[in-house]
Amino acid sequence: xxxxxxxxxxxxxxxxxxxxxxxxxxxxxxxxxxxxxxxxxxxxxxxxxxxxxxxxxxxxxxxxxxxxxxxxxxxxxxxxxxxxxxxxxxxxxxxxxxxxxxxxxxxxxxxxxxxxxxxxxxxxxxxxxxxxxxxxxxxxxxxxxxxxxxxxxxxxxxxxxxxxxxxxxxxxxxxxxxxxxxxxxxxxxxxxxxxxxxxxxxxxxxxxxxxxxxxxxxxxxxxxxxxxxxxxxxxxxxxxxxxxxxxxxxxxxxxxxxxxxxxxxxxxxxxxxxxxxxxxxxxxxxxxxxxxxxxxxxxxxxxxxxxxxxxxxxxxxxxxxxxxxxxxxxxxxxxxxxxxxxxxxxxxxxxxxxxxxxxxxxxxxxxxxxxxxxxxxxxxxxxxxxxxxxxxxxxxxxxxxxxxxxxxxxxxxxxxxxxxxxxxxx
Amino acid sequence: xxxxxxxxxxxxxxxxxxxxxxxxxxxxxxxxxxxxxxxxxxxxxxxxxxxxxxxxxxxxxxxxxxxxxxxxxxxxxxxxxxxxxxxxxxxxxxxxxxxxxxxxxxxxxxxxxxxxxxxxxxxxxxxxxxxxxxxxxxxxxxxxxxxxxxxxxxxxxxxxxxxxxxxxxxxxxxxxxxxxxxxxxxxxxxxxxxxxxxxxxxxxxxxxxxxxxxxxxxxxxxxxxxxxxxxxxxxxxxxxxxxxxxxxxxxxxxxxxxxxxxxxxxxxxxxxxxxxxxxxxxxxxxxxxxxxxxxxxxxxxxxxxxxxxxxxxxxxxxxxxxxxxxxxxxxxxxxxxxxxxxxxxxxxxxxxxxxxxxxxxxxxxxxxxxxxxxxxxxxxxxxxxxxxxxxxxxxxxxxxxxxxxxxxxxxxxxxxxxxxxxxxxx
Numbered sequence: 001x002x003x004x005x006x007x008x009x010x011x012x013x014x015x016x017x018x019x020x021x022x023x024x025x026x027x028x029x030x031x032x033x034x035x036x037x038x039x040x041x042x043x044x045x046x047x048x049x050x051x052x053x054x055x056x057x058x059x060x061x062x063x064x065x066x067x068x069x070x071x072x073x074x075x076x077x078x079x080x081x082x083x084x085x086x087x088x089x090x091x092x093x094x095x096x097x098x099x100x101x102x103x104x105x106x107x108x109x110x111x112x113x114x115x116x117x118x119x120x121x122x123x124x125x126x127x128x129x130x131x132x133x134x135x136x137x138x139x140x141x142x143x144x145x146x147x148x149x150x151x152x153x154x155x156x157x158x159x160x161x162x163x164x165x166x167x168x169x170x171x172x173x174x175x176x177x178x179x180x181x182x183x184x185x186x187x188x189x190x191x192x193x194x195x196x197x198x199x200x201x202x203x204x205x206x207x208x209x210x211x212x213x214x215x216x217x218x219x220x221x222x223x224x225x226x227x228x229x230x231x232x233x234x235x236x237x238x239x240x241x242x243x244x245x246x247x248x249x250x251x252x253x254x255x256x257x258x259x260x261x262x263x264x265x266x267x268x269x270x271x272x273x274x275x276x277x278x279x280x281x282x283x284x285x286x287x288x289x290x291x292x293x294x295x296x297x298x299x300x301x302x303x304x305x306x307x308x309x310x311x312x313x314x315x316x317x318x319x320x321x322x323x324x325x326x327x328x329x330x331x332x333x334x335x336x337x338x339x340x341x342x343x344x345x346x347x348x349x350x351x352x353x354x355x356x357x358x359x360x361x362x363x364x365x366x367x368x369x370x371x372x373x374x375x376x377x378x379x380x381x382x383x384x385x386x387x388x389x390x391x392x393x394x395x396x397x398x399x400x401x402x403x404x405x406x407x408x409x410x411x412x413x414x415x416x417x418x419x420x421x422x423x424x425x426x
Numbered sequence: 427x428x429x430x431x432x433x434x435x436x437x438x439x440x441x442x443x444x445x446x447x448x449x450x451x452x453x454x455x456x457x458x459x460x461x462x463x464x465x466x467x468x469x470x471x472x473x474x475x476x477x478x479x480x481x482x483x484x485x486x487x488x489x490x491x492x493x494x495x496x497x498x499x500x501x502x503x504x505x506x507x508x509x510x511x512x513x514x515x516x517x518x519x520x521x522x523x524x525x526x527x528x529x530x531x532x533x534x535x536x537x538x539x540x541x542x543x544x545x546x547x548x549x550x551x552x553x554x555x556x557x558x559x560x561x562x563x564x565x566x567x568x569x570x571x572x573x574x575x576x577x578x579x580x581x582x583x584x585x586x587x588x589x590x591x592x593x594x595x596x597x598x599x600x601x602x603x604x605x606x607x608x609x610x611x612x613x614x615x616x617x618x619x620x621x622x623x624x625x626x627x628x629x630x631x632x633x634x635x636x637x638x639x640x641x642x643x644x645x646x647x648x649x650x651x652x653x654x655x656x657x658x659x660x661x662x663x664x665x666x667x668x669x670x671x672x673x674x675x676x677x678x679x680x681x682x683x684x685x686x687x688x689x690x691x692x693x694x695x696x697x698x699x700x701x702x703x704x705x706x707x708x709x710x711x712x713x714x715x716x717x718x719x720x721x722x723x724x725x726x727x728x729x730x731x732x733x734x735x736x737x738x739x740x741x742x743x744x745x746x747x748x749x750x751x752x753x754x755x756x757x758x759x760x761x762x763x764x765x766x767x768x769x770x771x772x773x774x775x776x777x778x779x780x781x782x783x784x785x786x787x788x789x790x791x792x793x794x795x796x797x798x799x800x801x802x803x804x805x806x807x808x809x810x811x812x813x814x815x816x817x818x819x820x821x822x823x824x825x826x827x828x829x830x831x832x833x834x835x836x837x838x839x840x841x842x843x844x845x846x847x848x849x850x851x852x
Contacts, residue, residue: 011510018518020531020712022721025508032510036503062501071497075488077462078699082451084437084458092444105446110536110701117569142723143543145570156718268724273504275536275701275725286446292582295448297568298694299701
């Protein structure tokens with residue numbers, strides 16, 4: 001690792017020196033990327049990699065319409081929301097049109113962390129309560145308030161006193177998932193109450209990205225949300241990962257559950273990599289917060305961010321990327337499931353559209369997790385030119401969430417390469 | 427305001443409907459901007475305004491080198507810090523070279539709020555303490571953890587139980603400012619201790635932007651910082667506003683106090699409006715945080731952000747903007763002070779470089795604040811084509827912090843226009 005004649009070793013040493021010990025790199029052999037185009041990423045040696053992981057570059061790496069929108073607006077004006085500008089209004093109008101009509105107001109931040117943090121502030125102002133219920137391997141962001149509600153950051157993170165977790169019954173029989181999860185949420189409400197804490201909100205990623213990916217059965221979230229609302233709490237749908245068409249069946253992950261959230265938070269793919277994020281909220285829920293303090297985010301909702309976000313909506317519409325996510329995603333899940341006939345370690349394949357989790361298990365009939373094998377598969381794929389990662393509390397679920405411009409041929413290349421890797425590791 | 431035939435009334439109504447009640451606009455007659463160039467902003471009717479307020483567009487609105495850097499890198503690659511990329515390392519190296527050598531590591535976020543929030547997490551991990559000391563009209567950001575440490579957000583914001591404020595002796599005799607402030611910090615440490623809270627950090631904006639702007643006497647912060655360090659706490663310099671050459675005498679606001687902070691936070695002008703921010707930290711201070719959890723910010727330190735930030739450093743260097751800030755700032759402060767001979771409401775003029783606060787008072791000899799007059803002056807300047815704002819707990823200090831490409835002729839236009847406005851209001 002410290003061979004001075006190896007350029008990547010020199011780069012690693014320089015990185016450790018400059019950025020310090022809190023940063024992490026992907027892969028046993030980290031990847032130095034220099035260029036991207038559509039679903040492809042290119043390393044310093046010119047080798048190309050199929051990107052089956054990056055949900056941020058949702059409409060494709062270096063997408064020309066998005067790049068042009070950013071460049072044109074940056075050359076014209078980039079100020080803030082204390083002046084009037086049509087850009088933020090046009091985008092807010094387009095965004096709110098994709099959401100339930102009860103979500104009347106949009107607010108803009110730069111990151112999903114800022115969006116979830118703001119949602120939490122608004123929920124606590126509205127309810128006058130502090131309690132927050134999240135899943136047991138949730139990730140909602142890096143601010144102080146969210147890190148203490150993100151158990152997936154690891155055992156070194158202390159959860160907040162007002163935070164209570166519920167385990168997602170990822171591998172329960174489909175008809176039991178909703179009842180078990182709702183019972184867990186009711187128990188969390190009671191646990192918080194016993195601590196003297198009232199519940200402000202249930203905050204969940206509607207495709208449960210970090211818990212191991214769970215989309216089905218549609219509607220399973222409804223009972224849990226009803227339980228929180230009965231006690232006066234809000235439902236915050238964290239759409240930072242599932243949103244903007246990725247789940248295929250609908251534009252938002254919560255929609256497959258037949259729900260209208262009180263607050264919806266947005267991020268990652270919203271600007272295809274440009275830092276833009278935000279939330280939509282029921283006007284009644286925002287009232288008290290707005291009475292207590294103003295809201296201003298220096299870069300949030302600025303004209304360049306809004307131009308980037310608008311171009312992303314254009315591309316999703318023009319290229320029918322939500323339908324593509326549905327169709328290619330269904331084909332990919334079917335192909336992944338067929339691998340189980342050839343590889344005993346292939347377990348359940350879950351997800352919706354182009355957000356897919358695939359368990360690696362002891363055996364098809366023995367669902368014990370295989371984290372070491374999962375790490376080998378992820379690294380083996382990287383060596384063969386396919387990029388993805390792993391998720392879940394045991395880190396034994398392959399996390400597959402490519403750019404939405406992923407085609408059937410790309411899905412087939414991914415599955416064939418995975419087939420090879422698993423054959424080699426068998 | 428709701429006349430449907432007035433296009434700006436229609437825009438205001440549309441904005442209220444879409445963005446809701448928490449957003450604020452500048453000016454009695456809000457300004458719709460459509461274009462910017464250098465120190466100039468242009469409204470929808472084509473009228474130009476001298477920008478004496480926006481410290482974000484620090485190297486000038488729509489600066490061509492910055493725009494080109496963003497456009498070129500966005501067209502090539504925009505991923506994240508879990509892959510190796512030279513851009514983030516080159517920028518970290520350049521940034522750290524401007525800072526005291528004890529600040530060995532750089533970390534990147536998208537906003538100053540995220541930078542201060544991360545600094546607070548790191549400080550609390552390192553010290554094992556929770557207490558935070560800030561000034562009594564501080565603003566440090568919009569996350570939950572920072573809003574409760576930002577009294578300038580208004581009386582509706584409840585300060586955190588671990589937060590204690592110190593009043594900045596803005597108008598004390600110069601030789602008393604340091605001793606009074608240090609005594610206040612010692613008292614805050616004791617107040618926190620009486621609540622059972624140990625002090626993790628003193629967090630201050632080193633030019634005290636929201637408290638009313640205070641730069642002098644150089645060195646006045648040193649005693650307060652020593653008091654915090656004696657009790658085991660850290661000194662976090664919030665350079666989101668003073669940083670990147672604005673104060674003229676040095677590249678960073680803390681430098682005029684002869685201090686090396688434990689953490690320095692960065693933001694606003696860093697990418698000239700592109701959302702990029704971050705911090706620099708002493709490696710020893712980061713150790714425990716890194717043991718407890720990893721750090722990842724999806725857009726933070728991405729190649730486009732780093733290209734924008736690098737171009738900003740290029741322009742500051744090539745155009746000698748720090749020296750320009752010093753020279754034009756000194757000329758501007760002198761000219762503003764001379765206005766006192768013609769206008770009795772002109773009070774103290776404070777600041778460094780191109781960060782200036784000018785009090786409006788009952789009379790030169792009677793320093794009682796004049797908030798209504800200040801609002802009239804700000805709006806009168808806007809009507810005459812000069813943009814600035816007001817700051818301080820009484821909102822009676824004109825806040826002047828133009829792009830660093832501000833020239834003497836621009837300063838003269840600002841002062842002449844202010845002279846006119848004050849004559850009209852006399």
